[in-house]
Amino acid sequence: MNNSLRLIGTAAVIVILASLSGLASEYMLGIGFTLFMYIALAQSWIILSGMTGYISLGHVVFFGSGAYVFVLLWGLVPVWLGVAISGLVVGIGALMIGYPVLRVRGPYFVILSFGLAELVKNLVLINEARMYMSLRPVFGAPPLAQLYIAMLVLAVVATALTYWIRRSRFGAGLRSIREDEWAAETIGVPASRLKLIAFALSGLIPAMVGAIFIMRSGIFQPGDAFNPIVSFTIVTMAIIGGSDDAAGPLLGVAFLVILQELLWANWPEIYMIILGVLLIGFVLFAPGGILGWCSKNLSRSKKNAA
Amino acid sequence: MLLEINDVSKAFGGLIALQDINFAVEDGETLGIMGANGAGKTTLFSLIAGHAKPSQGKIILAGQQIDGMRPAQISALGVARTYQIVRPFRGLSVLENVAAGALYGSHQEKSMATANQMAHEILVDVGLDDRAGQPAGSLTLAGFKRLELAKALATGPKLLLLDEVMAGLTPSEVNQAIDIIESCKQKYNYTLIVIEHVMKALMRMCERIIVIHHGEMIAVGAPDQIAQDEAVIQAYLGAEK
Amino acid sequence: MDILFSPQLLAAALITGVLYALISLGLNLIYGTMRLLNVAHGDLVMIGSYIAFMAFSLFNVGPLISMFGAAIICGGLGWLAYRSVFQNLLSNSEILARLEENSLLLFFGISVVVQNLVILFFTADRQGYEYLSAIVEIGDVRLTGARLAVLIVGSVVSIAAVLYLRFSLFGLAINALIQNRDASAIVGINVDRVQMFSLVIGFGITGLAGALISVLEPITPVMGFPYTMSAFVVIILGGLGNLWGGFLAGLLLGFLEIYGVAVTGPEWRSVLVYGIFIGILIFRPQGLLGRGRVAR
């Protein structure tokens, strides 16, 4: 009963968000687009890093590679097919490089993931410069309303995927790897295989997000598409949300995106500083993220009430 | 024969940890392993469970050679082990810890609900059911030891390797632990190899005991035989001097 | 390929390598003793550069003098950061449980704040000044005075720091902390003090490096990030917390970069640097000179 109610509620919210595409102002749709984009990215990050503890500081590699595959296909295949192919190609790519990459652990993996993104960026840069294509405009992209819906779909899929994995056998395996990979293998968790699947799943959606994103920005440039700031933003949002469950990124992304919108529109000069101060405040005063802080304080108030 | 260790040696670099170990374990048997710290007991467990490869020799489980397999594969074949220095999944709840064993291991349970049910039952068996929802990191040492056992049991082992599950426990806790292990053995019907320093426990539980000294097997036999074995006494007294 | 025997190229490789070594030293110290992923490390380089620039344009004091000022100021920032934030942070069990993530986030926040404060005060405009620009000839090698100064000061400071940290009593304490936190507290090392000094020394050396760099490239608020990343690459190649290894890895990376590029072509510079880095990590996950095993 409770579950089906929740399901209906979720569906209703999604339908309302989707119908906004025809109603809301362009500016609002733009905010919605950013919101969904980072939800999709942060959820994908959670699948790998939140669940397995392999903190990726280079998630932009999937985003940028997806954008690159997409821009290569631009004009050759229908737009949405191009988006799907981008996801697929990057997902397969992740499967191929995942095994050696995921043998590296802890802080080594953190920097490795960053280095990987830089490596791919530079390879793309060389390749593009060789063709004198260091900047590719994307003319004739679908209107914002369509991109908004597409991004909503990705956000919903990513959230559902995270939600499902968190409650599945697969997720239990991943989380035991995070806690102690050695001990996880001892109780029969095939760590290498599970990590690899998580890595590929974690790359699939960001690749499609990247593809849709360059239709919004109207341009592909390796430096933008593989901008490390994107990776940092994803990590920030996911950690600020807290937890390894789907609710964390939702909260973290909503909080940061809305905050950024409020700040840059009203304090264009100093919003980055305020943002930075808030980040610091979070680590110091709510290290469990929004979700951790909520559950701690809510349970405390419940106790006080009782 | 459930397990056969044939001429197994293990060297780390130049350091020989185990040399020419030979023994076999029968179905349903309880085998004890004793020896001083650093004698190579835990290394032997690591070899059986697949965390290290023997430098030489073969390990055969129910007719199948398992040395060289990944730990996860060996676990799926029904070998479970616990760690002397406990390795709980601290961030997960006690129930999730145990359920993870049921989901993988040799059970490979596909349903989360069933796995949770199995985990709960095992928690009752080891007396941790009242802590099921707590994060594993919050347990006491005795609690950790029980959790180690519960996780191992949940994988559905044919062969259970217990590595000093009683170290650091008080005498009454040791008694409780022995009771739990014995009753679980009856219930879940596995073959048991125990490493233990607590002699009383070994004497009470085991049908046979192997003594390892400086990486070599120096004695094997029934507990009372071992207690009177010249080599063992010498090794132990020698070690204590 | 007789270019490979050019002493000029050797000097270039030495300069690049020494800079890498110098900049990564502080990061290594801080990661080693406190397990903090300081992604604001490069911003200290930036601060050092601005200090040198200000000293030069306001008081006409060159970087070879102002670098000490930069070291002191940045060291002071380290002290401030420790007393105000990290002391508490490192005693909060909830944060310690996920220290690497949390410190990453924390320093990212600090980096954002610092960069934007600098933008606010100085604008993002590039700055630069002329200093020791005359060419000095040593045998067949011709270097601008500034680059020669970087080479000399950089080598002296980094070698001295490594030796000090290896052989002094305090250095031994730091090393003990790097090897094993819990044990070093038990054997009577004042962990709190060692951590504070690591932060002060780490920040100070990096600020000094920043002052040196101010003569080599345009000074901007965003100049630090590439240094953060190359410093991470270096300390990971050298083995986290291994100061001597980090020094050698810095030199090695400098040589790989300069000679690799001379052989393959400059377009491959970054591919080479990151490719080698990734390759080494995959085949030798504990770093080139790392001790101990990463896998448990």
Next chain:
Amino acid sequence: MLRRLLTASLVIVGMLGLLGPSQAADPVKIGFSISKTGLFAPAGPSQLNAYLVWQKMVNDKGGLDIGGKGRRKVEFVQYDDKSDPAQAVKIYEKLITSDKVDLVMAPWGTQHHFAIAPVVERHKFPLIGNTAASVALRKVKPGYLWFTTPMMPDNLAKEMTAMLKSRGVKSVAIMYNLLQFASENIQFLKPALAKAGIKVVFEAKYPPDIKDMTGMLTKVKGKNPDAVLVHSYPGDSILYMNQAREVGINAKTQYVMVGPAIGFFRGMFKSNLDGIVTMAAWTPGLKNTTGSKEFYNAYKKMFKGHEPDYLDSVEVFVSAQILEQAIAKAGLDREKIRQAVNSMTFDTIYGKIKFNGVQNSITPAGFAQIQKGKIEVVWPKQRATSSVVDKGAWAK
């Protein structure tokens, strides 16, 4: 009842709206995004400063001349785009739909122009571009976007070849950054050189984060070319300047693309810059221009003696002058502004400018040379304030 109330209030609002613009005191709201933070932050001030100088100059005159019907002051609405094209898109959407600015001005760089092209197109906001240069810009649908720059890579290649030929250059070494503008230049330069019979004796490209050029320059020295052409950005330009001196590159023609026209760069290298050729087509003394001296003086006054960037700040100011003159003719009606921009000839600090399609069709691509610490336009000859001289030995 409710509906009537609503209609009534709508009418009142509408009337207020009609009343609004006629009040002389109301400033004209002009919006733009600026790369204050992120990758392009160091370049941002060269643009913002020129906008600010223009605003001050206009407001000191009493404001913008609105189609001959009185003057209104200029008020800027600006946001930081964090060097992110998607953020720039959002900013222009916000400026137009939510801040309701009267007009918009250009963001930083080629990629941002591409990004916002659909936005201004959709909302029919005319935008005079600056700091954007790529032949791909010509593929932008003509309509609401124009590009001021004379520095289109194909034109640069043509002029560069002509200049080299006039100096009797037979062999060149080419080095270039992998980023868009630099590599696009090479795309056109190589065929142009080949056609002119100039031999490329050395060619190398390098990534934006290059830290040392010694190897590359040692090889260049070995080839001893007549000219060295470095298509670089400020960071790598500094590397070249330092290491070319160390290695002893003594070619009589040395071209360093972006950097020497910026004030800080000249402060860093002083007399060592003498003889270096760079990409720029302006100097305060340029003849047949409108407002050059005034711009230069106003800039120096406003920014404590700092000089404008002879390349970017100048181009930005030109775009503002064009907008100003279009408004003087057409008022604030955006459709009329568009027609004015399409048809008028403008008087700017670059001289006369007219658009053909999206492109500045008059100002030629050109080069400047630092001569005795001053920037002189040296190419093309009809615009030159001085002629190209051989680069002498390095000063020190």
